[in-house]
Amino acid sequence: MNSKYKFDIESLGATKFKSPLKLSEVKGDKIFDFIGESDKLVFDLxxxxxxxxxxxxxxxxxxxxxxPRQNLYFDSRNVTAAIVTCGGLCPGINNVIRGLVMALHYFYDVKRIIGVPYGYEGLNPDKGHELVELTPEKVKDIHQFGGTYLGSSRGGQDVSIMVDTLEENKVDMLFAIxxxxxxxxxxxxGEEISKRNAKISVVGIPKTIDNDIDLIDESFGFETAFDVASPILRDAHNEATGAYNGISIIKLMGRDSGFIAASAALAMPVVNFVLIPEMDFSLDGVGGFLQVLEQRLHQKKHAVIVVAEGAGQQLFKDRKIVKDASGNVQHEDIGLLLKEKIAEYFKERSPVTIKYIDPSYIVRCAPANSSDSVFCSRLAYHAVHGAMAGKTKFVASRVNNRYVYVPISEVTKKRKKIDLEGEFWFSVLQSTGQPFSLG
Known part of the structure; x- marks a missing residue:
């Protein structure tokens, strides 16, 4: 029995208020039913x-x-909700903001919705960012644009100060994207709120184009990211085939996990090599990347290489570990290193034409595609339903293709990575034709 996970969701207390949603408790009446607290979905299938x-x-x-629950912890008409967006940009953030505002306002008649500007900095008065009022009129069109309507930032702030700000503004629920x-x-x-015995629900909505949030099927924005990257790979292929021994190197985001690089290569199957953080590879020697690339050029006269930003960091000598404000290791530019090493290797062997493309910041700023738009709205609605019922310290997410609530503490224990023995990676290898190992 897999008992390493604890999936019980914390609650602020007894649910004393009836939901304003006119839903059903009867099967077969063609009206959506309230979800009961005993409604569970099996994790391991x-x-x-x-x-x-x-x-x-x-x-x-x-x-x-x-x-939606029939019994709520909050009297929805007297709720103050706050929304904050943090970290790097990602397709779909504005869709989630819009979905939250619309659900709070139209489903539950919430009168006061606060936008926290520039990430967690907005909860620190010393930073000088003014909280903003969010209304359906203000957010109705923001889903058409990438980025974040509220602004973002990296790095944490003093937890005690942030909770002080929430309490001073009489916030009942905080949605963090x-x-x-x-x-x-x-x-x-949420932990600080519990220590104070305050009654504020905190909810996470998982966002990262890297798709590296553990346990959940997918984080929003990921699908748009590799969708936007796909035509870039197509054009890179055109560049490569347009020259004798043409080589295109495309660097995509993926700090610790290579899901974007792998998925984009599957979506646009003109890629010949995918290099990701999960795999070890050598440049030199028998069976090394450069030798296999040479064989590819000898046979086909062109090659398309997709590399995730976190791949091949072991190749940098005397590398110093530097972290950004969020505590993430800042990687050396593997794309430029590959370009340099490939040029050096073929200098005395045969002429090559190398094109290096880094579309990372274009990809992450794109507006959500149709599929992600649907996903974002549904995540937002489920987040609001959970918060109204007094649930706290959970993420609204999808597991086994069903929408569920998962404790934040469980999804942040480790990063999700590609299983090199799994069918997904095998599909990538089948698509590209690259060997199981390089060096």
Missing amino acids: SMSEYEQCLKDGIAPLSLEKAG GGDGTLKGVNAI
Whole structure:
């Protein structure tokens, strides 16, 4: 039995108010039903786990089903909600902001919704950022644009000061849109709230184009990211085939996980090599990357290489570890290193034409595509339903293609990475034709 996870969602207290949503409790009346607290979804769907639970006579590990509850902790008409966006930009942030505002206003008749400007800095009065009022009229069109309507920043602020700001503004629920660092931050805010015995719900909505949030199927913005990257790979392929021994190197984001690089290569199957942080590879020697690239050029006269930003960091000698404001290791530019080493290797062998393309900041600033737009709205709605019921320190997310609530503490224990023995990576290798190992 997999007991390393704890999926119980914390609650602020008893639910004393009735939901204003006119939903049903009766199956078959063609009206959506309220979600009950006993509605659970099994986490591990494998037959082996099922058989083990039968053998042990215990219930399988389950997650709380997301959705509207009939009984609420908050009197929705007297709620003040706050929204903050943190970390790097990502497609879909504005869709989530819009979805939260619309759900709070139209579903629950919330009169006061506060936007926190420039990430967690906005909760520190010393930074001088004024809180802003959010209304449906202000946010109705923001989903058409990339970036974040509220602004963002990296790095944390003093947790005690941030909670002071929430209390001074009589905030009842805080929605934090961000990745691993943001989620850890809002969980810390939740812990401080608990210490004060305050009654503020904190909710995370997982955002990162790297798709490296653990346990969940996918973070919003990821699909748009590799969708936007795909035509760039197509054009890079045109560049490569337009020259004898043409080589295109495209660097995509992926600090610790290579999901964008791998997915973009599958979506636009003109890529011949995908290099990701999860894999070790050598440049030199028998079976090394440069030798395999040479074989490719000998056969096809062109090559398209996609590299994630965090790949091949072991190749940098005397590398110094430098971190950004969020605590993330700042990587050396693997794309430029590859360009340099490839040029050096082929200088005395055969002429090559190398094009290096880095579209990272274009990709992450794009507006959400249709699929991500749907995903963002649904995440926003589920986040609001959970907060209204008094649930706290959870993320609204999708697991096994079903919407659930997961404790923030569980999804931030480690980063999700590509399994090099998994079917997904095998699909990438089948698409590119590159060997299982390089060096």
